[in-house]
Amino acid sequence: QVQLVESGGGLVQAGGSLRLSCTASGRRFTSYFMGWFRQAPGKEREFLAAITWSNGNTRYADSVKGRFTISRDNAKNTVYLQMNSLKPEDTAVYFCATNSRIFSIYPTEYDYWGQGTQVTVSP
Secondary structure: OOEEEEEOOEEEEOOOOEEEEEEEEOOOOOOOEEEEEEEOOOOOOEEEEEEEOOOOOEEEOOOOEOOEEEEEEHHHOEEEEEEOOOOHHHOEEEEEEEEOOOOOOOHHHOOEEOOOEEEEEEO
16 A cells, blocks of 8 residues: 655745655555645645656646755655745645656646645744
């Protein structure tokens, strides 16, 4: 059974940085796609970034391009989201997710989700 566990969230001041981690288990992920999403209260789940486990290809939402970086460590089955220059509007619960079919920006394409980690950015 696939399990995703996020960590690294917390409280940070505007302009600061955080690195989120997502460790995957239960499957060989070499052909999978991993995405990071976030959801703020009262808003829809928003795509942030995605990466292919096999060759590290990436894609980003325009809203975070240049500030956030997704990367992976295949040996550790872990995907990271480095977040710099954080803003109060980045406050949300951040989720990682994975699927084996498509390198997608749409949450509905992802089959497995972590429990989420809270990121709060103070002014």
